[in-house]
Amino acid sequence: MHMADALLSPAVGGTMWAATAATTVYCSAKVRHSLDEHKVPLMGVLAAFIFAAQMINFTIPGTGSSGHLGGGLILAILLGPYAAFLAIASVLTVQCLFFADGGLLALGCNIFHMGTIPCFLAYPLIYKRIVGDQPSRARLLTGSLLGAVIGLQLGAFGVVMETTLSGISELPFSSFVMMMQPIHLAIGIVEGLVTAGIISFIWQARPEIMEKAAADQPIGALPIGKILIGLATATVFIGGILSWYASQHPDGLEWATARITGNKELKSSSEIHQSLQGVQQQTAVLPDYGFKEKKEGDSGRLGTSVAGLVGGFTVLLLALAIGLLLKRRGSVGHDHSHDHSQPHHH
Amino acid sequence: MSRKIDQAFYDIGHLDTLAAGDTPLHRLDPRAKLLTTVVFILTVVSFGKYEIGRLLPFFLYPAVLIGLGELPLTFLLKKVLLVSPFVIFIGIFNPWLDREVMLQLGPLAISGGWISFISLLLRFTLTIGAALLLIATTGFAAICMALEKLGAPQVFTVQLLLLYRYIFVLIGESIRMMRAHSLRSFSAKGRITYRVFLQMLGNLLLRTIDRAQRIHMAMLSRAFTGELKIVRQFRFGYKEICFLVGFSALFILLRCTDVTALLGHLVLEISR
Numbered sequence: 056m057h058m059a060d061a062l063l064s065p066a067v068g069g070t071m072w073a074a075t076a077a078t079t080v081y082c083s084a085k086v087r088h089s090l091d092e093h094k095v096p097l098m099g100v101l102a103a104f105i106f107a108a109q110m111i112n113f114t115i116p117g118t119g120s121s122g123h124l125g126g127g128l129i130l131a132i133l134l135g136p137y138a139a140f141l142a143i144a145s146v147l148t149v150q151c152l153f154f155a156d157g158g159l160l161a162l163g164c165n166i167f168h169m170g171t172i173p174c175f176l177a178y179p180l181i182y183k184r185i186v187g188d189q190p191s192r193a194r195l196l197t198g199s200l201l202g203a204v205i206g207l208q209l210g211a212f213g214v215v216m217e218t219t220l221s222g223i224s225e226l227p228f229s230s231f232v233m234m235m236q237p238i239h240l241a242i243g244i245v246e247g248l249v250t251a252g253i254i255s256f257i258w259q260a261r262p263e264i265m266e267k268a269a270a271d272q273p274i275g276a277l278p279i280g281k282i283l284i285g286l287a288t289a290t291v292f293i294g295g296i297l298s299w300y301a302s303q304h305p306d307g308l309e310w311a312t313a314r315i316t317g318n319k320e321l322k323s324s325s326e327i328h329q330s331l332q333g334v335q336q337q338t339a340v341l342p343d344y345g346f347k348e349k350k351e352g353d354s355g356r357l358g359t360s361v362a363g364l365v366g367g368f369t370v371l372l373l374a375l376a377i378g379l380l381l382k383r384r385g386s387v388g389h390d391h392s393h394d395h396s397q398p399h400h401h
Numbered sequence: 402m403s404r405k406i407d408q409a410f411y412d413i414g415h416l417d418t419l420a421a422g423d424t425p426l427h428r429l430d431p432r433a434k435l436l437t438t439v440v441f442i443l444t445v446v447s448f449g450k451y452e453i454g455r456l457l458p459f460f461l462y463p464a465v466l467i468g469l470g471e472l473p474l475t476f477l478l479k480k481v482l483l484v485s486p487f488v489i490f491i492g493i494f495n496p497w498l499d500r501e502v503m504l505q506l507g508p509l510a511i512s513g514g515w516i517s518f519i520s521l522l523l524r525f526t527l528t529i530g531a532a533l534l535l536i537a538t539t540g541f542a543a544i545c546m547a548l549e550k551l552g553a554p555q556v557f558t559v560q561l562l563l564l565y566r567y568i569f570v571l572i573g574e575s576i577r578m579m580r581a582h583s584l585r586s587f588s589a590k591g592r593i594t595y596r597v598f599l600q601m602l603g604n605l606l607l608r609t610i611d612r613a614q615r616i617h618m619a620m621l622s623r624a625f626t627g628e629l630k631i632v633r634q635f636r637f638g639y640k641e642i643c644f645l646v647g648f649s650a651l652f653i654l655l656r657c658t659d660v661t662a663l664l665g666h667l668v669l670e671i672s673r
Contacts, residue, residue: 059488060528061521065447083554087627095556095627096616099563100571104609106564107571110406111579113598124602133610141557145564152536152544153413155484155529160442223450223521224491225498225514249599256603264610369664370458377461381468 057165058214060158064221071217072163078171079144085137094138101130102142106149115245122245127173128182128202129250133268136174143170164217168210177206188269190258196251203247204240211239404579410572412480416533419472420540425640426469431539431547433641437648438535444652445527450517451503454661459527462648466534477537481529485522492521541565546635555628562629570612574605 060068086094105126112121126146130139144166150156157165185198215235219228258265420427445459467474499514536544542562549558578601582593593601654660 057487059491059525060442060446061488061525062491063446065443068446069443079557080554083556086556087554093614093617095559096563096620097610097613098560100567100609100613100616102560102564103567103571104606106568107406107575108602108605110404110409110572111575111593111598111601112405113593113595116595141560142564144557145560148561149541149564149568152532152541153416154409155480155533158442158528159438159532159535160446160528218491223517223524225495225517226491227498230494248595249602252595252599253602253606256599257606260603260607261610264607368457369668370661371460374458374461374464378464378468381465382471 057157058161058168058217060160062218062221062223063158063160063164064223065160067217067221068160068163071167072160075144075163075166075171078140078175079166082137082140086141094134098134098138098142101133102146105130105142106146109146122242122249124249125169125173125203125207125242125246127169128177128199128206128246129253131174131178132182132250132254133264135268136178139178140170140174143174164213168213172209172213173202173206176209177202181205190265190269192255195254195258196248199251199254200244200247203250204243207239207243207246208236211235406572406575406579410569410576413568415476416536417540419470419537420543422471422538424470426466426538429644430635430637430641431543432551432635432637433645434535434539435544435547435551437645438531440649440652441531442528444656445524445531447656448520448524450520451513453516453520453523454665455655455659456520456523456527458655458661459652461651463527463530463534466538470534470538472534472537477530477533480533481526484529485525488521488525492518495521543633543635546633550635559627559629571605571609574608578605 086098105124108124109126110123112123114120115122127139127143130142133139134142147156147162147165147169151159151162151165182198182202185201186194212232212235215228215231218224218226218231224231254265441459441462445456448456466472467477495518496512496514499517500512502510503513503516504511539547542565545558545561545565548561549555579593582597582601586592
């Protein structure tokens with residue numbers, strides 16, 4: 056599932072965007088310098104293939120429900136991690152702009168879940184390890200299944216983390232996780248099977264394609280060590296920033312903590328609450344998330360008072376009026392310009 | 402039978418057509434529109450979760466864009482509605498989980514959960530609307546150019562442009578494939594089974610890889626060196642600066658001061 060702007064806070068969204076932007080720059084440099092240029096049209100067309108393939112629904116045998124392909128792992132297998140990341144990023148960008156899948160801010164998160172995770176985690180650490188340089192049908196199946204399932208689990212977990220840390224949704228962490236992980240397990244299995252199926256098809260129909268793809272990224276050439284270091288750094292960086300904000304949203308995590316450790320923990324975190332509140336008031340640049348604690352008659356803390364609602368609706372009506380006026384004027388203006396643009400016939 | 406892929410083909414084409422419109426808004430440099438959209442989304446998203454009134458004035462931006470750009474409201478609303486299920490599904494838990502009453506409108510007691518849910522929906526409409534309006538007033542190629550001028554790596558923008566070109570080709574092929582399948586499948590009634598799906602995609606993939614080879618040859622024959630040159634000139638001039646600075650200032654003002662409460666007090670005072 057795609058992350059949505061509405062569920063994100065600027066801090067979480069911005070952090071993920073920073074990570075994605077950095078990865079994009081890195082992959083672009085890699086593609087430019089190390090890979091031959093026949094990859095450029097291949098990247099473009101394969102991305103279009105994945106885009107089109109995602110819209111073909113098929114019935115899953117046994118359940119009757121429909122499934123469709125994600126495509127991250129297939130691209131990674133055929134193009135290598137760097138080119139595949141750019142291809143997936145481009146597909147997600149087009150989907151975001153044309154189909155409003157998520158939103159511009161959430162694009163950073165979505166590219167991370169469906170690009171970085173399959174290309175830099177599932178592919179090198181799982182698929183490549185299992186399949187190696189001599190694929191067999193069984194190895195393809197295992198590699199694809201595990202890669203897809205684990206990749207999607209991590210992606211789903213990412214969505215849960217980002218939603219919880221943003222604090223817009225009330226869903227507590229544990230309930231959300233309980234919901235997301237099983238669904239994405241099923242999706243991952245389907246994805247893995249479809250990936251294995253298509254790759255096997257290619258492997259049997261035109262084995263030289265697979266051999267070339269495998270030769271392009273021999274298992275030794277993938278800097279797995281570097282990848283792991285990069286990921287660890289990113290995790291610390293992201294985790295560090297996000298946990299600073301997470302400490303201001305104790306709702307879901309606190310609930311989980313309270314369940315595990317008992318009342319003691321709750322008490323001390325309310326002290327942290329107050330000191331953080333003080334910090335937050337000083338750093339007024341950051342938005343007010345609106346703590347849930349409400350005192351009697353403290354409607355000032357509320358984002359919405361009666362006056363606010365009245366004012367809001369007034370502005371809404373004004374906005375509608377302005378929009379209609381502009382539209383009316385635009386079409387009238389065009390008629391005039393048409394008149395003037397008519398050549399004078401003598 | 403309207404399939405997802407037919408609908409997608411229509412939508413992309415239609416948005417493309419809208420983007421080719423000729424209004425002063427369309428003629429603005431894409432960088433201005435892109436940056437303004439980013440500021441818009443960031444300010445909307447930065448509100449606390451219980452804000453409703455303060456979010457409403459932000460509808461001014463979509464209203465102005467739709468008006469100036471002469472865009473069809475119903476089409477855009479339908480697209481927003483189409484992608485709303487996930488967010489509604491997540492947000493609907495809010496009223497259920499957050500039951501403390503926050504607002505009393507006479508006899509009506511509204512819980513915090515409902516307020517945050519409505520706020521969520523407003524955010525959703527605004528942010529999704531902003532992205533759609535960006536593409537509807539700017540066009541994909543122009544956005545790619547804007548991205549490149551703003552610093553995105555060229556490999557990525559070339560990739561975006563190539564993808565865009567070939568989406569139409571690949572979707573066309575897929576539609577023909579699916580139509581051929583449904584014409585030849587009597588008992589399956591056009592539904593694609595798992596095995597057939599694998600075969601279809603496998604074949605499509607093989608054809609795509611061959612096509613890539615032909616494209617590469619064609620590009621080399623035309624002296625492709627890795628960058629796509631764009632002939633259309635773009636200028637970031639006075640109008641663009643006004644647009645960007647004006648709207649950004651408005652958004653930040655709306656974010657920092659509670660204009661709606663002031664207005665509401667005014668209205669309530671007058672009505673007494």
